[in-house]
Amino acid sequence: MAEPANRRAETREKILTAAGQLFREHGIDGVGVDAVMKQAGLTHGGFYLHFASKEALAAEVTQTLLQRAAEQWQALSQSGDRAAALNTIVSRYLDPELVASGQCCPLTTLGSDVARRGASRAAAGGALRGMLDALCRCLPGRKRQRALTALSTMVGAVVLARLSGDAALSAEFLKAAADSVLPVRPSRAA
Amino acid sequence: MAEPANRRAETREKILTAAGQLFREHGIDGVGVDAVMKQAGLTHGGFYLHFASKEALAAEVTQTLLQRAAEQWQALSQSGDRAAALNTIVSRYLDPELVASGQCCPLTTLGSDVARRGASRAAAGGALRGMLDALCRCLPGRKRQRALTALSTMVGAVVLARLSGDAALSAEFLKAAADSVLPVRPSRAA
DNA sequence: TGTACATCAGTGAACGCGCGTTCACTGATGTAC
Protein backbone atom coordinates (compact mmCIF):
# COMPACT_ATOMS: atom_id res chain seq x y z
CA MET A 1 0.00 0.00 0.00
CA ALA A 2 1.10 3.58 -0.70
CA GLU A 3 4.22 4.31 -2.68
CA PRO A 4 7.11 2.75 -0.76
CA ALA A 5 9.22 5.76 -1.68
CA ASN A 6 8.00 7.88 1.20
CA ARG A 7 6.98 5.13 3.59
CA ARG A 8 10.13 5.73 5.54
CA ALA A 9 9.43 9.44 5.78
CA GLU A 10 5.89 8.73 6.90
CA THR A 11 6.87 6.50 9.80
CA ARG A 12 9.51 9.01 10.80
CA GLU A 13 6.75 11.60 10.96
CA LYS A 14 4.58 9.23 13.01
CA ILE A 15 7.39 8.82 15.53
CA LEU A 16 7.85 12.58 15.80
CA THR A 17 4.14 13.09 16.36
CA ALA A 18 3.94 10.38 18.99
CA ALA A 19 6.96 11.78 20.80
CA GLY A 20 5.53 15.29 20.64
CA GLN A 21 2.43 14.14 22.47
CA LEU A 22 4.11 11.94 25.05
CA PHE A 23 7.05 14.23 25.82
CA ARG A 24 4.73 17.15 26.50
CA GLU A 25 2.52 15.01 28.67
CA HIS A 26 5.12 13.22 30.76
CA GLY A 27 8.39 15.05 30.18
CA ILE A 28 11.28 13.79 28.09
CA ASP A 29 12.76 11.75 30.92
CA GLY A 30 9.36 10.34 31.74
CA VAL A 31 8.90 8.56 28.40
CA GLY A 32 10.94 5.67 27.06
CA VAL A 33 11.80 4.91 23.46
CA ASP A 34 9.57 1.84 23.64
CA ALA A 35 6.57 3.94 24.71
CA VAL A 36 7.11 6.35 21.83
CA MET A 37 7.33 3.53 19.31
CA LYS A 38 4.29 1.78 20.75
CA GLN A 39 2.28 4.99 20.45
CA ALA A 40 3.45 5.21 16.84
CA GLY A 41 2.23 1.65 16.24
CA LEU A 42 5.71 0.12 15.95
CA THR A 43 8.17 -1.87 18.03
CA HIS A 44 11.13 -0.26 19.73
CA GLY A 45 13.82 -1.97 17.66
CA GLY A 46 13.07 0.05 14.56
CA PHE A 47 13.64 3.37 16.28
CA TYR A 48 17.29 3.60 15.30
CA LEU A 49 16.42 3.33 11.63
CA HIS A 50 15.05 6.85 11.97
CA PHE A 51 16.97 8.58 14.75
CA ALA A 52 20.53 8.36 16.01
CA SER A 53 19.50 8.40 19.67
CA LYS A 54 16.72 9.36 22.03
CA GLU A 55 18.52 12.64 22.63
CA ALA A 56 18.46 13.38 18.89
CA LEU A 57 14.73 12.71 18.83
CA ALA A 58 14.19 15.00 21.80
CA ALA A 59 16.12 17.79 20.10
CA GLU A 60 14.17 17.42 16.86
CA VAL A 61 10.81 17.23 18.62
CA THR A 62 11.36 20.38 20.66
CA GLN A 63 12.78 22.22 17.69
CA THR A 64 9.86 21.21 15.46
CA LEU A 65 7.21 22.11 18.00
CA LEU A 66 8.79 25.46 18.83
CA GLN A 67 9.29 26.38 15.21
CA ARG A 68 5.76 25.44 14.28
CA ALA A 69 4.33 27.58 17.09
CA ALA A 70 6.43 30.57 16.05
CA GLU A 71 5.46 30.16 12.39
CA GLN A 72 1.76 30.00 13.20
CA TRP A 73 1.97 33.22 15.16
CA GLN A 74 3.95 34.92 12.42
CA ALA A 75 1.44 33.87 9.75
CA LEU A 76 -1.47 35.14 11.83
CA SER A 77 0.27 38.40 12.63
CA GLN A 78 0.79 39.09 8.93
CA SER A 79 -2.86 38.65 8.03
CA GLY A 80 -4.99 41.72 7.49
CA ASP A 81 -6.81 42.22 10.76
CA ARG A 82 -4.30 42.61 13.55
CA ALA A 83 -6.79 42.82 16.37
CA ALA A 84 -8.38 39.57 15.21
CA ALA A 85 -4.96 37.96 14.86
CA LEU A 86 -4.05 38.88 18.42
CA ASN A 87 -7.37 37.56 19.60
CA THR A 88 -6.79 34.25 17.85
CA ILE A 89 -3.24 33.89 19.13
CA VAL A 90 -4.20 34.59 22.71
CA SER A 91 -7.37 32.55 22.88
CA ARG A 92 -5.69 29.55 21.29
CA TYR A 93 -2.73 29.79 23.59
CA LEU A 94 -4.89 30.02 26.69
CA ASP A 95 -7.51 27.48 25.65
CA PRO A 96 -8.38 25.56 28.85
CA GLU A 97 -8.92 22.29 27.03
CA LEU A 98 -5.57 22.38 25.28
CA VAL A 99 -3.86 23.26 28.53
CA ALA A 100 -5.60 20.45 30.40
CA SER A 101 -4.70 17.94 27.70
CA GLY A 102 -1.03 18.88 27.90
CA GLN A 103 -0.89 19.46 24.14
CA CYS A 104 -0.14 23.14 24.64
CA CYS A 105 2.89 25.30 23.98
CA PRO A 106 6.15 23.39 24.41
CA LEU A 107 7.62 26.39 26.20
CA THR A 108 5.33 25.60 29.11
CA THR A 109 5.34 21.81 29.06
CA LEU A 110 9.01 21.27 28.21
CA GLY A 111 10.39 24.48 29.66
CA SER A 112 12.82 23.00 32.13
CA ASP A 113 13.74 20.11 29.84
CA VAL A 114 14.64 22.57 27.12
CA ALA A 115 16.45 24.93 29.48
CA ARG A 116 18.79 22.12 30.51
CA ARG A 117 19.49 20.57 27.10
CA GLY A 118 21.98 22.49 25.05
CA ALA A 119 20.66 21.09 21.79
CA SER A 120 17.21 22.57 22.28
CA ARG A 121 18.16 25.94 23.71
CA ALA A 122 19.24 27.50 20.46
CA ALA A 123 15.95 26.49 18.88
CA ALA A 124 14.11 27.95 21.85
CA GLY A 125 15.85 31.29 21.45
CA GLY A 126 14.87 31.48 17.80
CA ALA A 127 11.28 30.56 18.47
CA LEU A 128 11.07 33.14 21.26
CA ARG A 129 12.22 35.90 18.94
CA GLY A 130 9.69 34.81 16.32
CA MET A 131 6.85 34.86 18.81
CA LEU A 132 7.89 38.27 20.11
CA ASP A 133 8.00 39.59 16.55
CA ALA A 134 4.50 38.34 15.90
CA LEU A 135 3.18 39.92 19.09
CA CYS A 136 4.88 43.20 18.31
CA ARG A 137 3.10 43.28 14.98
CA CYS A 138 -0.32 42.75 16.60
CA LEU A 139 -0.10 44.91 19.69
CA PRO A 140 -0.85 48.59 19.93
CA GLY A 141 1.14 50.99 22.09
CA ARG A 142 4.71 50.61 23.35
CA LYS A 143 5.21 47.44 21.42
CA ARG A 144 8.40 45.73 22.50
CA GLN A 145 7.72 46.18 26.19
CA ARG A 146 4.13 45.06 25.79
CA ALA A 147 5.13 42.04 23.73
CA LEU A 148 7.64 40.89 26.35
CA THR A 149 5.08 41.26 29.10
CA ALA A 150 2.29 39.64 27.12
CA LEU A 151 4.39 36.58 26.33
CA SER A 152 5.52 36.28 29.96
CA THR A 153 1.95 36.55 31.19
CA MET A 154 0.66 33.91 28.80
CA VAL A 155 3.47 31.46 29.47
CA GLY A 156 3.17 31.97 33.22
CA ALA A 157 -0.58 31.53 33.17
CA VAL A 158 -0.32 28.21 31.35
CA VAL A 159 2.45 26.99 33.68
CA LEU A 160 0.42 27.94 36.74
CA ALA A 161 -2.81 26.54 35.34
CA ARG A 162 -1.10 23.19 34.86
CA LEU A 163 0.45 23.34 38.32
CA SER A 164 -2.55 24.36 40.35
CA GLY A 165 -4.24 21.00 39.99
CA ASP A 166 -7.59 22.67 40.48
CA ALA A 167 -9.88 23.36 37.53
CA ALA A 168 -11.36 26.52 39.02
CA LEU A 169 -8.02 28.12 39.83
CA SER A 170 -6.65 27.05 36.44
CA ALA A 171 -9.53 28.77 34.69
CA GLU A 172 -8.97 31.90 36.74
CA PHE A 173 -5.33 32.13 35.69
CA LEU A 174 -6.13 31.64 32.01
CA LYS A 175 -9.01 34.11 32.06
CA ALA A 176 -7.06 36.79 33.91
CA ALA A 177 -4.16 36.44 31.49
CA ALA A 178 -6.43 36.76 28.45
CA ASP A 179 -8.13 39.86 29.88
CA SER A 180 -4.79 41.39 30.66
CA VAL A 181 -3.19 40.75 27.28
CA LEU A 182 -6.12 41.66 25.01
CA PRO A 183 -6.35 45.45 25.00
CA VAL A 184 -10.15 45.55 24.90
CA ARG A 185 -12.68 42.79 25.04
CA PRO A 186 -13.76 41.70 21.55
CA SER A 187 -17.29 42.96 21.04
CA ARG A 188 -18.32 40.29 18.58
CA ALA A 189 -19.13 37.60 21.15
CA ALA A 190 -22.71 36.33 20.77
CA MET B 1 31.52 17.42 68.39
CA ALA B 2 28.15 19.12 68.84
CA GLU B 3 25.41 17.42 70.80
CA PRO B 4 24.73 14.10 69.12
CA ALA B 5 21.05 14.53 69.91
CA ASN B 6 20.38 16.60 66.82
CA ARG B 7 23.23 15.42 64.64
CA ARG B 8 20.79 13.27 62.75
CA ALA B 9 18.45 16.19 62.21
CA GLU B 10 21.34 18.32 61.02
CA THR B 11 22.47 15.89 58.35
CA ARG B 12 18.89 15.46 57.25
CA GLU B 13 18.75 19.20 56.80
CA LYS B 14 22.02 19.16 54.85
CA ILE B 15 20.58 16.58 52.47
CA LEU B 16 17.46 18.66 51.94
CA THR B 17 19.53 21.75 51.20
CA ALA B 18 21.79 19.93 48.77
CA ALA B 19 18.82 18.42 46.98
CA GLY B 20 17.10 21.81 46.83
CA GLN B 21 20.06 23.26 44.98
CA LEU B 22 20.72 20.35 42.64
CA PHE B 23 17.10 19.57 41.79
CA ARG B 24 16.44 23.17 40.80
CA GLU B 25 19.57 23.28 38.72
CA HIS B 26 19.29 19.97 36.87
CA GLY B 27 15.73 18.77 37.45
CA ILE B 28 14.72 15.92 39.72
CA ASP B 29 15.38 13.25 37.12
CA GLY B 30 18.71 14.84 36.28
CA VAL B 31 20.24 14.28 39.71
CA GLY B 32 21.03 10.95 41.36
CA VAL B 33 20.92 10.07 45.03
CA ASP B 34 24.70 9.77 45.01
CA ALA B 35 25.13 13.31 43.67
CA VAL B 36 22.86 14.69 46.37
CA MET B 37 24.75 12.88 49.12
CA LYS B 38 28.10 13.93 47.70
CA GLN B 39 26.98 17.57 47.68
CA ALA B 40 25.93 17.10 51.31
CA GLY B 41 29.39 15.73 52.13
CA LEU B 42 28.27 12.13 52.66
CA THR B 43 28.23 8.82 50.83
CA HIS B 44 25.14 7.51 49.13
CA GLY B 45 24.57 4.52 51.41
CA GLY B 46 23.41 6.63 54.32
CA PHE B 47 20.63 8.25 52.38
CA TYR B 48 18.02 5.73 53.47
CA LEU B 49 18.65 6.49 57.12
CA HIS B 50 16.91 9.80 56.45
CA PHE B 51 14.44 9.28 53.62
CA ALA B 52 12.33 6.35 52.51
CA SER B 53 13.10 6.87 48.83
CA LYS B 54 14.29 9.41 46.29
CA GLU B 55 10.66 10.13 45.51
CA ALA B 56 10.00 10.96 49.16
CA LEU B 57 12.97 13.34 49.15
CA ALA B 58 11.67 15.01 45.99
CA ALA B 59 8.25 15.50 47.54
CA GLU B 60 9.71 16.99 50.73
CA VAL B 61 12.10 19.26 48.86
CA THR B 62 9.45 20.74 46.60
CA GLN B 63 7.01 21.10 49.47
CA THR B 64 9.62 22.81 51.66
CA LEU B 65 10.76 25.21 48.96
CA LEU B 66 7.24 26.14 47.92
CA GLN B 67 6.06 26.63 51.47
CA ARG B 68 9.06 28.78 52.33
CA ALA B 69 8.47 31.02 49.32
CA ALA B 70 4.80 31.47 50.19
CA GLU B 71 5.60 32.23 53.83
CA GLN B 72 8.19 34.85 52.91
CA TRP B 73 5.70 36.63 50.70
CA GLN B 74 3.02 36.45 53.37
CA ALA B 75 5.32 37.88 56.02
CA LEU B 76 6.35 40.74 53.76
CA SER B 77 2.78 41.49 52.77
CA GLN B 78 1.77 41.82 56.39
CA SER B 79 4.45 44.38 57.21
CA GLY B 80 3.51 48.03 57.43
CA ASP B 81 4.46 49.45 54.07
CA ARG B 82 2.64 47.58 51.36
CA ALA B 83 4.19 49.36 48.44
CA ALA B 84 7.64 48.58 49.79
CA ALA B 85 6.62 44.97 50.39
CA LEU B 86 5.47 44.58 46.80
CA ASN B 87 8.67 46.15 45.60
CA THR B 88 10.74 43.69 47.64
CA ILE B 89 8.74 40.68 46.51
CA VAL B 90 8.96 41.58 42.86
CA SER B 91 12.59 42.64 42.72
CA ARG B 92 13.70 39.54 44.63
CA TYR B 93 11.67 37.29 42.41
CA LEU B 94 13.01 38.83 39.23
CA ASP B 95 16.61 39.23 40.37
CA PRO B 96 18.74 38.37 37.31
CA GLU B 97 21.51 36.80 39.37
CA LEU B 98 19.18 34.46 41.23
CA VAL B 99 17.53 33.49 37.97
CA ALA B 100 20.85 32.82 36.27
CA SER B 101 22.04 30.70 39.20
CA GLY B 102 18.93 28.56 39.06
CA GLN B 103 18.27 29.11 42.77
CA CYS B 104 15.04 30.92 41.99
CA CYS B 105 11.40 30.08 42.60
CA PRO B 106 10.72 26.33 42.44
CA LEU B 107 7.57 27.04 40.46
CA THR B 108 9.77 28.04 37.56
CA THR B 109 12.60 25.54 37.90
CA LEU B 110 10.58 22.49 38.93
CA GLY B 111 7.30 23.44 37.26
CA SER B 112 6.90 20.45 35.00
CA ASP B 113 8.40 18.05 37.56
CA VAL B 114 5.85 19.19 40.11
CA ALA B 115 2.96 19.18 37.64
CA ARG B 116 3.60 15.51 36.93
CA ARG B 117 4.20 14.24 40.46
CA GLY B 118 1.03 13.74 42.45
CA ALA B 119 2.84 14.09 45.76
CA SER B 120 4.00 17.62 45.02
CA ARG B 121 0.89 18.99 43.37
CA ALA B 122 -1.12 19.46 46.52
CA ALA B 123 1.75 21.41 48.06
CA ALA B 124 1.96 23.51 44.91
CA GLY B 125 -1.71 24.40 45.11
CA GLY B 126 -1.35 25.56 48.69
CA ALA B 127 1.72 27.62 47.96
CA LEU B 128 0.02 29.23 44.98
CA ARG B 129 -2.90 30.34 47.11
CA GLY B 130 -0.54 31.75 49.70
CA MET B 131 1.38 33.72 47.12
CA LEU B 132 -1.81 35.06 45.59
CA ASP B 133 -3.03 36.12 49.04
CA ALA B 134 0.18 38.00 49.65
CA LEU B 135 -0.01 39.76 46.30
CA CYS B 136 -3.66 40.68 46.88
CA ARG B 137 -2.68 42.33 50.12
CA CYS B 138 0.02 44.44 48.43
CA LEU B 139 -1.65 45.44 45.20
CA PRO B 140 -3.95 48.37 44.64
CA GLY B 141 -7.01 48.25 42.40
CA ARG B 142 -9.00 45.20 41.28
CA LYS B 143 -6.96 42.93 43.44
CA ARG B 144 -7.73 39.31 42.62
CA GLN B 145 -7.48 39.84 38.90
CA ARG B 146 -4.30 41.86 39.25
CA ALA B 147 -2.73 39.31 41.57
CA LEU B 148 -3.42 36.46 39.16
CA THR B 149 -1.92 38.41 36.30
CA ALA B 150 1.06 39.63 38.28
CA LEU B 151 1.98 36.11 39.39
CA SER B 152 1.59 34.78 35.86
CA THR B 153 3.77 37.54 34.48
CA MET B 154 6.53 36.99 37.02
CA VAL B 155 6.56 33.22 36.64
CA GLY B 156 6.50 33.48 32.86
CA ALA B 157 9.30 36.02 32.80
CA VAL B 158 11.58 33.81 34.88
CA VAL B 159 10.77 30.74 32.77
CA LEU B 160 11.50 32.65 29.57
CA ALA B 161 14.61 34.30 30.96
CA ARG B 162 16.01 30.87 31.76
CA LEU B 163 14.99 29.51 28.36
CA SER B 164 16.24 32.28 26.15
CA GLY B 165 19.88 31.41 26.72
CA ASP B 166 20.84 34.99 25.97
CA ALA B 167 21.71 37.39 28.77
CA ALA B 168 20.35 40.44 26.99
CA LEU B 169 16.97 38.91 26.17
CA SER B 170 16.77 37.44 29.68
CA ALA B 171 17.29 40.86 31.19
CA GLU B 172 14.63 42.32 28.91
CA PHE B 173 12.04 39.80 30.08
CA LEU B 174 12.80 40.39 33.74
CA LYS B 175 12.82 44.17 33.41
CA ALA B 176 9.59 44.29 31.42
CA ALA B 177 7.87 42.07 33.96
CA ALA B 178 8.98 44.22 36.88
CA ASP B 179 7.81 47.39 35.16
CA SER B 180 4.50 45.80 34.36
CA VAL B 181 3.81 44.46 37.86
CA LEU B 182 4.94 47.43 39.93
CA PRO B 183 2.21 50.07 39.64
CA VAL B 184 4.60 53.03 39.62
CA ARG B 185 8.33 53.16 39.57
CA PRO B 186 9.71 53.54 43.09
CA SER B 187 10.97 57.11 43.39
CA ARG B 188 13.60 56.38 46.00
CA ALA B 189 16.25 55.14 43.62
CA ALA B 190 19.48 57.10 43.88
C1' DT C 1 2.62 -14.40 -16.62
C1' DG C 2 5.82 -16.61 -13.55
C1' DT C 3 10.07 -17.57 -10.92
C1' DA C 4 14.41 -16.06 -8.48
C1' DC C 5 16.60 -12.60 -6.30
C1' DA C 6 17.71 -7.93 -4.03
C1' DT C 7 16.29 -4.41 -1.01
C1' DC C 8 14.94 -2.61 3.16
C1' DA C 9 11.49 -1.28 6.94
C1' DG C 10 10.29 -3.48 10.87
C1' DT C 11 10.73 -7.28 14.67
C1' DG C 12 11.96 -8.85 19.16
C1' DA C 13 15.51 -11.07 21.87
C1' DA C 14 19.63 -9.80 24.13
C1' DC C 15 23.22 -6.70 26.07
C1' DG C 16 25.09 -3.50 29.35
C1' DC C 17 25.16 0.72 31.83
C1' DG C 18 23.24 3.80 35.32
C1' DC C 19 20.93 4.39 39.30
C1' DG C 20 17.84 3.44 43.22
C1' DT C 21 18.12 0.43 46.97
C1' DT C 22 20.06 -2.96 50.43
C1' DC C 23 23.16 -4.69 53.81
C1' DA C 24 27.13 -6.27 56.48
C1' DC C 25 30.49 -3.67 58.52
C1' DT C 26 33.20 0.42 60.75
C1' DG C 27 34.15 3.81 64.02
C1' DA C 28 32.90 7.38 66.99
C1' DT C 29 30.22 8.70 71.12
C1' DG C 30 27.90 7.79 75.44
C1' DT C 31 26.96 4.76 79.55
C1' DA C 32 27.88 1.15 83.26
C1' DC C 33 30.69 -0.34 86.71
Next chain:
DNA sequence: TGTACATCAGTGAACGCGCGTTCACTGATGTAC
Protein backbone atom coordinates in the same frame (compact mmCIF):
# COMPACT_ATOMS: atom_id res chain seq x y z
C1' DT D 1 40.21 7.44 86.09
C1' DG D 2 39.93 3.37 83.28
C1' DT D 3 37.95 -0.66 80.86
C1' DA D 4 34.02 -3.12 78.52
C1' DC D 5 30.01 -2.68 76.17
C1' DA D 6 25.80 -0.65 73.60
C1' DT D 7 24.14 2.51 70.29
C1' DC D 8 23.82 4.40 65.96
C1' DA D 9 25.20 7.54 61.97
C1' DG D 10 27.78 6.72 58.18
C1' DT D 11 30.48 3.64 54.71
C1' DG D 12 31.02 1.33 50.41
C1' DA D 13 30.46 -3.00 48.00
C1' DA D 14 26.87 -5.45 45.81
C1' DC D 15 22.23 -6.27 43.78
C1' DG D 16 18.72 -5.85 40.33
C1' DC D 17 15.60 -3.35 37.51
C1' DG D 18 14.68 -0.17 33.73
C1' DC D 19 15.89 1.63 29.65
C1' DG D 20 18.78 3.03 25.71
C1' DT D 21 21.00 0.56 22.21
C1' DT D 22 22.41 -3.38 19.11
C1' DC D 23 21.79 -7.11 15.97
C1' DA D 24 20.48 -11.34 13.56
C1' DC D 25 16.39 -12.34 11.42
C1' DT D 26 11.61 -11.87 8.99
C1' DG D 27 8.55 -10.66 5.47
C1' DA D 28 6.78 -7.66 2.20
C1' DT D 29 7.64 -5.06 -2.08
C1' DG D 30 10.00 -4.17 -6.40
C1' DT D 31 13.04 -5.68 -10.28
C1' DA D 32 15.37 -8.95 -13.70
C1' DC D 33 14.75 -12.28 -16.98
